[in-house]
Amino acid sequence: MTLTATDQRGAPGPLPEGALRIVALGGIGEIGKNMTVFEYDGRLLIVDCGVLFPEDDSPGVDLILPDFRAIEDRIDDIEALVLTHGHEDHIGAVPFLLRLRPDLPVIGSRFTLALLAAKCKEHRQVPRLQEVKEGEHTRHGAFQCEFFAVNHSIPDALAVAIRTPAGTVLHTGDIKLDQLPLDGRLTDLAGFSRLGDEGVDLALVDSTNAEVPGFVPLERDIGPVLDGVIGKATQRVIVACFASHVHRVQQVLDVAVAHRRRVAFVGRSMVRNMGIAVDLGLIKVPEGLLIDLDEALQLPESKVLLVSTGSQGEPLSALSRMARGDHRQISIRAGDTVVLASSLIPGNETAVFGVVNGLVRLGAQIVHQANAKVHVSGHASAGELLYLYNALRPSNVMPVHGEWRHLRANAALAEATGVPASRTVIAEDGVVVDLIDGIVQIAGRVEIGHVYVDGLSVGDVGESTLSDRLVLGEGGFISITVAIDSATGRAVAPPTVSGRGFSDDPKALDEVVALVESELSRTEVEGITDPHRVAQAVRRVVGRWVAATYRRRPMIIPTVLPV
């Protein structure tokens, strides 16, 4: 049966000599914050260092980082950080790792490093970058890396083979196998086959679409669909997609040219990334096609196409503002066309459909993946993963990048191609996997928590703060402030009672004052002068009252001031 370690809690023993250790600090059991640590002979190599975008259970949090505790004490043992591609869930946490080790060598492709450099600039960091291309080899201590071209929803993505005396590991990064990619840069299945001939001891493989049968359609099939939609449009056209999806944007630009529309980019990250893509020659833009938004607004609507961020319903994005009718410059009207040429990331449905409904209400025609083929995924479906396993013929497999449902499906695919179930290992974040004599085994588990970024500060918002936020967000609070004579415990003034997030009714808490006064009489009679005990008594009596009267659970906050 597939190796899993759902109950394993113990710390791992020391790594046997000649063995390779693998620990994911993020990305297994979740989609996001990908980070894998490889250890050989006391030295470390890290692949990717991304962020996770928070969901409802982490209110107020901006980002979630991988938990660096497992490597914090060994920060100088790290030989290098290898980045597979430039998406946020693979590079977003790099600045936070560089705070611990500013001179860490960071290895990646040209576009990946350009995006990272832009990010580091915002953090006022100058990272130590080493650019690599597919086909190249690098050496970082005992770790020898070889890079392979892979196709994904961002240009210039790489898989990395890591050779150590313990064996050869292939980490796919995010991958799909588009057989007619727009830039002609195929996933290097031939290279994987050669590596397979040599012998792959362990493959870490993208699981995101392992549940999806068949094959991802070609990216280039989207072009004609966009052409049909945009060719028919007679008014304003807005296309929203991910700001890093250069090939998607290329197809939009080609359609704009064909229909004599000039193009303006909308949204900070779109403008920035497309600037980088143009500089690096990753996108072909005919002279004079691009204009800025102010210029675009001067032209007839039928002569312009806007390429915008906001495809995930982000509330502050330009597209969301247009949908609410409060964009400063752009008013949507009946007959406009909006294309969402993007995925719908699970968890964003309410936000995205909110934007769609807002735009539809204003009369726009909305084209999205549910009613036209304007998006294809960047991750290999089951059929492609079979090609991958049959090329690599790995001895051991460790599914990565996925929730449990994706990981199990990926393990099953590996097993279907002949990898023994006992050699597939689902190692959720923190599970320590050792490759010893060519066989994977689970060696233990290191503690992995969530590290939250909220505003300027990292790590001070933790589970206790989040749990308070959840309680406050559900029920608000009732605060009761009393000043007592520190000698007698007698209340020196009537209690001050107020609530926020509890009720709109100004009389909702009228009874509480009398209730608290009566409780204070009791504590005084009992000779209780300790402010903490008085506060406890107040909390208890108010909590009971509110549960019985309203069946609600606000936070009850007594403050007792001895004066």
Next chain:
Amino acid sequence: MTLTATDQRGAPGPLPEGALRIVALGGIGEIGKNMTVFEYDGRLLIVDCGVLFPEDDSPGVDLILPDFRAIEDRIDDIEALVLTHGHEDHIGAVPFLLRLRPDLPVIGSRFTLALLAAKCKEHRQVPRLQEVKEGEHTRHGAFQCEFFAVNHSIPDALAVAIRTPAGTVLHTGDIKLDQLPLDGRLTDLAGFSRLGDEGVDLALVDSTNAEVPGFVPLERDIGPVLDGVIGKATQRVIVACFASHVHRVQQVLDVAVAHRRRVAFVGRSMVRNMGIAVDLGLIKVPEGLLIDLDEALQLPESKVLLVSTGSQGEPLSALSRMARGDHRQISIRAGDTVVLASSLIPGNETAVFGVVNGLVRLGAQIVHQANAKVHVSGHASAGELLYLYNALRPSNVMPVHGEWRHLRANAALAEATGVPASRTVIAEDGVVVDLIDGIVQIAGRVEIGHVYVDGLSVGDVGESTLSDRLVLGEGGFISITVAIDSATGRAVAPPTVSGRGFSDDPKALDEVVALVESELSRTEVEGITDPHRVAQAVRRVVGRWVAATYRRRPMIIPTVLPV
């Protein structure tokens, strides 16, 4: 062009003599809290009175009700309430309407009224019920009703034709056109055709699946899929579905019989609804098939099938507890089978996939609509709606039950069958539509708010409380309590500063005490003794500090006690 009233804000004028007025108090522009008010000659007829389940923007709220204000002053003008079927979004708010008018006649089919009676019992109400069947006619003042059988995801659903001197209106309720329904009770397309021959002045039509091309597959096609899954299972099998989906449960029971498994119902609403369905003969249960959960747990796992609630990831449901591994009686283990024979309601994805991942992690095999045909929708797809329009041939059409994207798609279907665009009207909640001389027109708009139920209380939680909850939920609060001498404004003790939901770091607010003390010295020197003004000064200085130091926005709550 389709009539819409997105900007119309004015109150409607008086209803012309001989005209019919239609106002939706809920259900248009949203999925849920369906309620439509018809007015003729000063008298009202209401169709449905349901609830909406809250989303993230209404934290802590249990239910959202239609806004009754538009009819509150005219509560005695209501002739009757007609219920199309027994789903919560059609009957859930009835007890709240009955509080205003306990003797209101409530008309509905047998199963609908049985579910309503059970609900009213929990509210200690005894409603005045009038049972009807398809084919029957009733009269309520000037409103003559005729009822038609319709097929949906609950038995005994009805459409209602309302005849008044102003014309004939058909309200479909929720509807699909399964041509081989399990109970043989077809949507009465023949009746609709007859009504069409007679002349339908206005059709209000379910929009939920208007965007979905083609036809909903047959409910009965699910049986063989369930048989394949359950027939292969050798361990525990749990099937989760909606508690009111009697035909789905019937198919599960049939499969259980075929594979010699006995059945226990799990979940309060499942047990209650199936009890009613058995009593009314709507479900066929062989003698001895049903056992209770305690009994089921005594039998070998291969001899039992559990039918459970929790298909939407409800955190307190038995299924969620099993997924977290903290169900008191049932531990999921590798090889168990869980079938989610249900839809995935938009907005519930995170919760549902959380449950799926939890179960997969424990080793269960999960069968759901994405990997097997174990669910079909209860709402007509576009192809079926075309049949409906071609049978009814309505002069005017008003799409209901949907968000804007669904409503627009439904209007387009009506128009494709020949209804002039100027006779289709998208009247979101509160828009007043008059049918005058056989032509719809928009007469104005009544104000429609959200009415929230939180715990025992209705309506006291409003926008201000929710906005406070959102702020508290995102950033927590910092409270500062100071006692000042009421004569001089001098602080009589150091300020008490505390935060909840702000930081896990006990020193996070250390600087605030000194900051507030310095501000209090300033206000004292300036001779400020008014507690309100002192509080304002404290709020300002702490708010600025926290924004600059943390870039966060907790609620700042100063309390100034004059002593």
